[in-house]
Amino acid sequence: MSATFQVNVRLVELRVIVRDAQGKAIGTLRKEDFHLFDDGKPQVITEFRVAKPGFEVAREQQTSGSSSAATGATTMPDIPERYVAYVFDDVHLELSDLLRVREAAEKNLATLQPTDRAAMFTTSGQNNVNFTDDRGRLHDALLRLLPHPIGSSVGTECPKMTYYMADLIQNKNDPQALDAVTSDALACAFNNDTRMRAAAQALAQSAAAQGLLSGDAETHLALSSLKAVLRQVSAVPGQRAVILISPGFITPQQQYDVDNIIDHALHANITISALDARGLYALIPGGDASTPSRLSPSSLAADSLEAQYQLNSASADADVMAVLADGTGGSFFQNSNALEVGFRRIASAPEYYYLLGFSPQNLKLNGRFHNLKVTLSATTPFSVQARRGYFAPKQHPLPDQQARQEIEDAIFSQEELHELPVDLHTQFFKPNDTEAKLTVLAHVDVKQLHFQKASGRNNSDLTIVSAIFDRNGNYVTGIEKILQLHLKDETLAYRMGSGLSVKSNFDVKPGGYLVRLVVRDAQGQIAAENGAVQIP
Template sequence: NVMISALDARGLYTSNLDIGQRSYDANATRIKEQYLRESDLAQQDVLAEIAEGTGGTFFRNNNDLKEGFRRVAAAPEYLYILGFSPQNLKFDGTFHKLKVVVKDPAGLAVQARRGYYAPRHFSNAEETAKAEIADAVFSREEMHGLPVELHTQFFKSGEVDAKVTVLARVDLKHMPFRKADGRNLDDLTVVSALFDRDGHYITGIRKVIEMRLRDETLAKLSSGITVKTSFDTKPGSYFVRLVVRDAEGQLMSAENSAVEIP
C-alpha cells in the first residue's frame, strides 16, 4: 500500500543533441533527434508509470521546481485502501486496467492505481532470455549492463542496392564469466535489428557466441571481440538497434544508431 509521487528535475524538455556528437546529414540528424526525444520520453514514462500506477502525482516538463515539490509533497485529503481480487487472473504479460470512481464526486478528484500488471511465467531460463531480448529490441531505451560499443558502416553496390554492416564491440575484461574445468564460460546473444525511418521493424539477425576460454586465450582477447552483422537493403534512412545479453550474469546492453544511405 504505497503511493509514490515523482518529479522530473530536468525541467522543460530540450534536445540532447550537441556539438560533440558525430554529425549526420540533415535527414539522419532529424531522425536521430526524433529518436532521442522519444527515448527521453520513454525514460519519463518510467517515472510516470510509477507515480500514476500507484495513485501518485508526476510533475514534468516544467522549470518551476518549487511548485513541483509542493505538488508531489501534498498528501491526499482523504485516503482509502480498497482491496481487489481479480477473477480468472491470467499471467499473460499484459496490463489489466482498473478504474476507481466516486458515485457522487462533489468536486473531488480521484487518484488511484490504474491497474495491475500480470507478468508472464516462463518454464525455463531460455524462454526468459528470449522474452527479455525481444522486449529490448523493440524498446527505445539504451541499456548499459555490459561494456558494448556499436558502430555502423554502409556501402552501395549499385543504384538501388546497398548493404548496412553492424559492428558490436564487446569488452571481455568485465564479463561475468563462470569458471569451470579450467575454462571461462559464458554465452553472448547478439541481436541486430533494422528499422525504417518511421520506426517500423524491417529485419533482424540473432547470433550466439559460445565462449569456453582458457585463461591465456581470455588474456589475448582482453581488448575485446567484434561481432559483425550485415543487412542487404536499399538507399534510405534507417535505425539500427543492437541488443547484447550474456547468459551467466543475465546482463544486457542496448544501443541505437542512425544510418542514412544516399
C-alpha cells in the same frame, strides 16, 4: 529514452506528467514530492528521473561509409522518440465538427518535433497514413477527411431516433423513452392525431430497431478500428500515444471490447487520449429553426422530455472517451471550443515528465490487475497524469522464454542500457546506386564480462541482436547471433586488451535507417544501444 511503462517481477516503472492549472508541464519536482501507491499500499520509489523529450540525435561519428561514387557529408536521420497516432472517428463525426478539428489538427502537426513520428487513421479505414515524418502526406490525408457513417445515418428524422434512444427502447425496455419517441412520431407523421397513436408507436419501435442495428454496427466498427490501430502502434519502438478525435458514442453491448482495448494498451505501453470534437456542446430547446413547431401541450411536454434525453445522450457519448483516457494514463479534452489548445494539451510532447520506479514486495504471480495511484506531497493546483495500473505476471517464465521476452522488449524500446560494456558502430558500402551493404558492428569489452571457469576454460554466452528500422520506425529486418566463448587463459588475456567484435551484415536500399543493438549475457545483463545511418 525509457519506455513509458514496463513491469517485471523486480521493477515496475511508470511515466508521470505533472501540469499546472494552465496545462503546462512542470519539471522542478523531486522524488520526495511524489507518493506512489500499489492497490492502496504506499511504495518506496527506488528509481526517479526527470526527462525532457527531444534529446535523441543521430551519432554521425559512429558511422562510416564508402561508395563507388564520391559522396559528400550526409545529414543523419533523427532517432524517433515518440509515435503519435491520430485516429479520426469519421464514422461518427459530422461535417461541421470535422472541419473544425481538421483545422486544429493541421496546426498541431506543425508543432511536432524532428524526433516525433505521426500517423493518421480513420475508424472507417479510409485514407490511413502510417507513421511518417513527411508532413505533406499527413496534410494531404487531412484534406481528404470526410464523414463516413454506415448507411445514411444512425438517426432518423421522423421520428427522431438516436442510438442512445434506440438502446433505451430496445435493450432496456424503457417505457418513458418509447412514449417520448411515440409522441414525436405522432407529431411528425400524423399531425398529432391521437387516433393514430398505435401506428405512431409502431413507427417508433421500427425506428428504434433500425437505429439500434446501425448504432451497433458503427460502434463495432469504431472499436474494431481502434484495436487495429493499437496492434499497428505496438510494432514501433519508443514512446507511443493514440489520439482519438471523436464526438463520442455509447457502448451498450461492447463494454468487453472497451476493456480489451484498455488491457491491450496497458500491456503495450500505449496511452490513449481523446478530444471531444463537439467542443462546447449546446442544446437548443425545441430544436433549431429547421425543426417544425409543436403546438399541443402533449407535444410541448414531449419536447421537454426529448431535450433531457438529448442531454443524457450527449453526456453518455463522452463516457467511452473518458474511460479510455483514464484507463491508459491519457488525457481527455472536452467542453471547449479551443480545439487547438486541446490538441496541444493531449497530442504534443510535454516539456518534462518523470520516470518513477518501485519494486513490488511479495508480488503474487496470478496475472491480477494492480491499481496504481500517484499523488503529490504539497497541496497544489497541479494535476497528475499516469497509468492507472499494471498486470502482475501470471507465472515465472522459463529461462529461455524470459530471455527471449527481455530481448524483444529491448529491441522495441528506445531505452539505452549499459549493464554490459558494448559499443555500436555502423559501416556501409554502395556497390551501385540502388543497393547498399550495411554492417552493424558490436564491440564488447571483455574485461567487464562475467566468465565461469570450467575444464580449464573461461566460459560466457552472449546473445547479440541487431535490428534495422526505417527512418519512421517500421521494422525492416534483424539478425540474431549466439556467441559462445570458451577461452583459454592466454586467449582471454589477449582479448582483455583488444575486446571482441561481432559483425552483422544487411542488404538494404539507400535511405535513412535506425539501428538497435541488444546484447544479453547468460546472467540476464543487457546492453542496448541506438544508432542511425544515412545511406545516400
